[in-house]
Amino acid sequence: MVETKNEPRIGVFLCHCGTNIAGSINIEEVKNYAKTLDGVVIADEYQYMCSTPGQSKIIDAINENNLNGVVVAACSPRLHEPTFRMATQEGGLNQFRFEMANIRDQNSWVHMHDLEGATEKAKDQVLIAVAKARMLEDLQPKSVPVEHAALVLGAGVGGMQAALDLANAGIKTYLVEKLPTIGGRMSQLDKTFPTLDCSQCILTPKMVDVGRHPLIELRTYTEVEKVEGYIGNFTITLRHKARGVLDPDQAAARAAATGILGTGCNGCGDCDAVCPVIKPNPFEMGMAPRKAIYIYHAQVMPLQYTIDFDACVKCGLCVDACGSEKNAIDLEAVDTFEEIKVGTCILAIGFDLIPIEEKREWGYKQYDNVITGLEFERLICASGPTVGHLIRPSDGKTPMKIGFVLCAGSRDNTGGVNKAYCSRFCCMYSLKHAHQIMEKIPGAVPYLFYMDIRSFGKMYEEFYYRIQNEGAKFIRGRVANILEDPITKNLIVNTEDTLLGRPVAMEMDMVVLAAAVQPKPEAEHIRQMFGVSKSQDGWLLEAHPKLNPCGTTTAGIYLAGVCQGPKDIPDTVAQAEGAASAASIPIHMGEVQLEPYFAMCMEDLCAGCGMCLNQCPYGALDLIEKNGRTVMEVTEAKCKGCGTCGGFCPGGAIKMQHFTSPQICAQIDAFLLKGGVN
Amino acid sequence: MAKVKEYGNAELEEKLRDTSYYTDDSNPQFLEDVKKISRTAANMCFQCGTCTGSCPSAPRSSYRIRLFMRKGVLGLEKEALNDPDLWLCTTCYSCTDRCPRDLAPTDVIMAMRNLAFKFDIVPRNFLKTVQLIYNSGHGVPNNDVNRAARVKLGLPADPPTTHSYPEFIPGIQKIMDFYKMKENADRILSEGEH
Structure with missing residues (x-):
C-alpha cells in the first residue's frame, strides 16, 4: 500500500471516448487547465480510459506520483465507475479515493455543436471533481449475509418458470399468487403462436412440476402485505386471504390443534353443485356463470375449492354437502398472516x-x-x-x-x-x-x-x-x-x-x-412496497434496458414477464429464466457487499431528538441509550444513503459517507469561486 | 348504405359518387382466375412496392403494378380490367426478378389482360397488332427504313421470317383462328367505328 499523506496528490485523467468527447471538447485545453488546479500533480488523457492501456495509466500514475486521489473525466459513473474503482484499488489506493466527472452524457453529447462552451463546462466539471477528490476518505464496503430463500410474486408462466429455476438451483422459493390457482393468463389461452400448441397442454405439466417441487412453497390466494429489509434480508408479510376451504394439510393441522376431524378438500365438487349463488365467471371473461364456491377452472393447481366471500350468503348448503368426513368448509374463515424471510425477490405480476x-x-x-x-x-x-x-x-x-x-x-x-x-x-x-x-x-x-x-x-x-x-x-x-x-x-x-x-x-x-x-391496477402499490420505479408508460422499470433488463434499481429485486413491458410467452419465459439466474447469484454467494454510503451518527453532536427517525424512508434509524445519553443509531444494511436525514438533522450530527457536507460544500465553493478561495 | 344518391343530375352524381370499397365490390373468383391463369400465388402479395420501384414504366406514367396486385387480392375485377394503365406494362419482368415473395407480377398483369379480352376490353393499338400479325406474321412488320438499314449493314433486306417465307403465314393464321383472335379484333375495331 502506497503511503497516503494528508497533502492532496491528485491525478486527473481525461477520456476522448473516441470522438464522443474529443469531438466536442478541446481535451488538450482541459488537461492543461487541470494541471493548474490545487493538489493536482498529474493530468493525462487517453483515447479510451476504460481500455486496458487506459487503466494502466491510472495504476502507473498512482505508483509513480504517490497519488492519494484519482479523477477520471469520462462517461457516466453508472457505466464505468466500477472499472475505475478497480484500477484505483489495483494502484494501491482505497477504491473510494476515486471521483468521476461526467463530461460525456452531461456535456459533449448535449453541447455537441458548441466546442468553446463545452470545453469551459468540462473545465468546471474537472474543477468540481478535483475539489471533492481533495477531501475523499478511505471507506470499507459492508458485507451482509444473504437468506437462502427467494420470493416470486405472481404465478403466471413467467413466475412459475422463475420459481422452478430457483428451486432447481437448490433455493427454497415462495411462489405467491393472488388467485386461487397458478397458471396466470396463459391458462386462459386456447392455442399459442406460431406453433399452435394447445396452451393448457404445454402449461399444465409446468403447473404440476411447480405443485410437486419440494423446494417450492406455493402460496395461492395470497397477497403481499408488507415488505421490509434489503437485499439478502427481506422480511415479507403475506396475507392469506380467507379461502373458507381447508386443504388436507390444513385440515390435519386443525385436527391436531382443536380436535375437529376432517380430511379436507379433495376437489370433488359436491359443494359447487348445491351452491345457490351464481356470479359471472372472471376466468371466462364473464361469459359463463360461477358459483360462490368454485374452482377457477378445470385444471387448477392446487385442486382446492375457494369461497368468494363477497358473494357467499352463508346458507350452509355446501357445508352439508361436504359432509363430516371431509369437513373442509369453514364459513367463518378470516385472513391470516405469515412472515417469510428471503434473500431476493422476483416480481412477475402480469398485465390486464x-x-x-x-x-x-x-x-x-x-x-x-x-x-x-x-x-x-x-x-x-x-x-x-x-x-x-x-x-x-x-x-x-x-x-x-x-x-x-x-x-x-x-x-x-x-x-x-x-x-x-x-x-x-x-x-x-x-x-x-x-x-x-x-x-x-x-x-x-x-x-x-x-x-x-x-x-x-x-x-x-x-x-x-x-x-x-x-x-x-x-x-x-x-x-x-x-x-x-x-x-x-x-x-x-x-x-x-x-x-x-x-x-x-x-x-x-x-x-x-x-x-x-x-399494468395491473395493483402494480402501483406493489412497486411502492418493493421500491421499484416505473417507466413513463407505467410498466415496472428495469435497471438498464439493454444491459440489465431483469434487475431493478433496488438491489435484490428482479422483474420477469409483461409487468416490465409487453412481451409474448417465449420472451416472458426467457426473462424469467434470466431473473431467476440473477436472483440466485446473491443467494449462492451467501453474502453481498453494500456500498458504504450509509449515514453515520456523530454521537457527540447528536441531541437524541429523534426527528430524523420519521424522515427515513427505509426505517434504518433508531434511538438507543449509549453512555447514559440518547443517541441515534443507523442500521447500516438498511440505509440506502439517500441523505434525507443528513440534510434534515438540526444539529448537523449525521454524516453521509462519501457525500459529506464538507465535500459537497467544497464542490459548490469550487464552482462559485473558481478555486479562488480555499 | 346507399352508394348512389339521386340528385337527378348525372354530372353531379358522378362527381359525388361514393368511392368506398364495400364488401360486395369484391369478386373473389377474380383472384382465383388470376391465380389460375398467371400460375403465381397472387394472394400472397404483401404490398412492399418493390415491383413498382423496379418498373421502367412507373416513373413515366400512372401505371402502378402494386395497385393491380392489390386489386387482384381484393377481387376488384371491374376496376382492374377497366383501367387503361393495365396495358402500360412492357413485360420486362424486372418486378418478377425482384419480388421478395417470389411472385410473378408480370404474369398477373398478363392474366388480367387475358381476362379483360374476354370482356372486349383491349386498346385499339393492341387489336391492330393482332391484325398485323394475322396478315404478315409480324406485330411490327418490316418497312422501308428498316430495309435500307439492313442493306447498309450487309444483311438481306428482309429477315428470315414470314417476310422471306410467306408460305408459313397460313400456319400462324390457323393458330389465331383457333382462338378467334382476328375475328374478335375485327369485330371490336368495327364496333368502335360506329
Missing part, C-alpha cells in the same frame, strides 16, 4: 387489457358482436363456455366474416387510453385467431385491419406467410369507427385501405378487438 370500451368509436360494450381478443380465446377454446364453437353473442349464429382490429388502443396517445407503446403480441395472436376460424369454420373469412404486421420473432414471419396463404385478408388501415346495423347486428367497419388509397366500409358478422395491454 385496457378498458377498450373507452374507445367509444369501436363500440365495445355497445355492440353485441364486438369482443376482445381474450374473449375470443375463451369462445374458441374447447374448454370454454361454448365448448369451442365461435358464435355471435347477439344471436348465437356462426360468424362467417370476422374483422380483427389490430392496434386497438396500442400506439395511441389519445382517447383516454394513452398507450403510446406497441403491445407486441396482438399481431401474432390475431394471425393465430385468423387461422383458427379458417380451420374451424369452413368458408369463414378473417379480415385483419392493421397498420403494420409486426411478426418479429423466430418463425413468426413464416407464420404470417402461412396465414395469408390460407386465405386471410389484410387491409392496411387503422379502423376509424365501427357501426352496428340495428336489425342484423352486423358491423360496418370503416377505415382506409391505405394501399389502395380508398375509404373502406366492410360489413362484418363479428369484430375482435386486439386490445392493448396495461
Whole structure:
C-alpha cells in the first residue's frame, strides 16, 4: 500500500471516448487547465480510459506520483465507475479515493455543436471533481449475509418458470399468487403462436412440476402485505386471504390443534353443485356463470375449492354437502398472516387489457358482436363456455366474416387510453385467431385491419406467410369507427385501405378487438412496497434496458414477464429464466457487499431528538441509550444513503459517507469561486 | 348504405359518387382466375412496392403494378380490367426478378389482360397488332427504313421470317383462328367505328 499523506496528490485523467468527447471538447485545453488546479500533480488523457492501456495509466500514475486521489473525466459513473474503482484499488489506493466527472452524457453529447462552451463546462466539471477528490476518505464496503430463500410474486408462466429455476438451483422459493390457482393468463389461452400448441397442454405439466417441487412453497390466494429489509434480508408479510376451504394439510393441522376431524378438500365438487349463488365467471371473461364456491377452472393447481366471500350468503348448503368426513368448509374463515424471510425477490405480476370500451368509436360494450381478443380465446377454446364453437353473442349464429382490429388502443396517445407503446403480441395472436376460424369454420373469412404486421420473432414471419396463404385478408388501415346495423347486428367497419388509397366500409358478422395491454391496477402499490420505479408508460422499470433488463434499481429485486413491458410467452419465459439466474447469484454467494454510503451518527453532536427517525424512508434509524445519553443509531444494511436525514438533522450530527457536507460544500465553493478561495 | 344518391343530375352524381370499397365490390373468383391463369400465388402479395420501384414504366406514367396486385387480392375485377394503365406494362419482368415473395407480377398483369379480352376490353393499338400479325406474321412488320438499314449493314433486306417465307403465314393464321383472335379484333375495331 502506497503511503497516503494528508497533502492532496491528485491525478486527473481525461477520456476522448473516441470522438464522443474529443469531438466536442478541446481535451488538450482541459488537461492543461487541470494541471493548474490545487493538489493536482498529474493530468493525462487517453483515447479510451476504460481500455486496458487506459487503466494502466491510472495504476502507473498512482505508483509513480504517490497519488492519494484519482479523477477520471469520462462517461457516466453508472457505466464505468466500477472499472475505475478497480484500477484505483489495483494502484494501491482505497477504491473510494476515486471521483468521476461526467463530461460525456452531461456535456459533449448535449453541447455537441458548441466546442468553446463545452470545453469551459468540462473545465468546471474537472474543477468540481478535483475539489471533492481533495477531501475523499478511505471507506470499507459492508458485507451482509444473504437468506437462502427467494420470493416470486405472481404465478403466471413467467413466475412459475422463475420459481422452478430457483428451486432447481437448490433455493427454497415462495411462489405467491393472488388467485386461487397458478397458471396466470396463459391458462386462459386456447392455442399459442406460431406453433399452435394447445396452451393448457404445454402449461399444465409446468403447473404440476411447480405443485410437486419440494423446494417450492406455493402460496395461492395470497397477497403481499408488507415488505421490509434489503437485499439478502427481506422480511415479507403475506396475507392469506380467507379461502373458507381447508386443504388436507390444513385440515390435519386443525385436527391436531382443536380436535375437529376432517380430511379436507379433495376437489370433488359436491359443494359447487348445491351452491345457490351464481356470479359471472372472471376466468371466462364473464361469459359463463360461477358459483360462490368454485374452482377457477378445470385444471387448477392446487385442486382446492375457494369461497368468494363477497358473494357467499352463508346458507350452509355446501357445508352439508361436504359432509363430516371431509369437513373442509369453514364459513367463518378470516385472513391470516405469515412472515417469510428471503434473500431476493422476483416480481412477475402480469398485465390486464385496457378498458377498450373507452374507445367509444369501436363500440365495445355497445355492440353485441364486438369482443376482445381474450374473449375470443375463451369462445374458441374447447374448454370454454361454448365448448369451442365461435358464435355471435347477439344471436348465437356462426360468424362467417370476422374483422380483427389490430392496434386497438396500442400506439395511441389519445382517447383516454394513452398507450403510446406497441403491445407486441396482438399481431401474432390475431394471425393465430385468423387461422383458427379458417380451420374451424369452413368458408369463414378473417379480415385483419392493421397498420403494420409486426411478426418479429423466430418463425413468426413464416407464420404470417402461412396465414395469408390460407386465405386471410389484410387491409392496411387503422379502423376509424365501427357501426352496428340495428336489425342484423352486423358491423360496418370503416377505415382506409391505405394501399389502395380508398375509404373502406366492410360489413362484418363479428369484430375482435386486439386490445392493448396495461399494468395491473395493483402494480402501483406493489412497486411502492418493493421500491421499484416505473417507466413513463407505467410498466415496472428495469435497471438498464439493454444491459440489465431483469434487475431493478433496488438491489435484490428482479422483474420477469409483461409487468416490465409487453412481451409474448417465449420472451416472458426467457426473462424469467434470466431473473431467476440473477436472483440466485446473491443467494449462492451467501453474502453481498453494500456500498458504504450509509449515514453515520456523530454521537457527540447528536441531541437524541429523534426527528430524523420519521424522515427515513427505509426505517434504518433508531434511538438507543449509549453512555447514559440518547443517541441515534443507523442500521447500516438498511440505509440506502439517500441523505434525507443528513440534510434534515438540526444539529448537523449525521454524516453521509462519501457525500459529506464538507465535500459537497467544497464542490459548490469550487464552482462559485473558481478555486479562488480555499 | 346507399352508394348512389339521386340528385337527378348525372354530372353531379358522378362527381359525388361514393368511392368506398364495400364488401360486395369484391369478386373473389377474380383472384382465383388470376391465380389460375398467371400460375403465381397472387394472394400472397404483401404490398412492399418493390415491383413498382423496379418498373421502367412507373416513373413515366400512372401505371402502378402494386395497385393491380392489390386489386387482384381484393377481387376488384371491374376496376382492374377497366383501367387503361393495365396495358402500360412492357413485360420486362424486372418486378418478377425482384419480388421478395417470389411472385410473378408480370404474369398477373398478363392474366388480367387475358381476362379483360374476354370482356372486349383491349386498346385499339393492341387489336391492330393482332391484325398485323394475322396478315404478315409480324406485330411490327418490316418497312422501308428498316430495309435500307439492313442493306447498309450487309444483311438481306428482309429477315428470315414470314417476310422471306410467306408460305408459313397460313400456319400462324390457323393458330389465331383457333382462338378467334382476328375475328374478335375485327369485330371490336368495327364496333368502335360506329
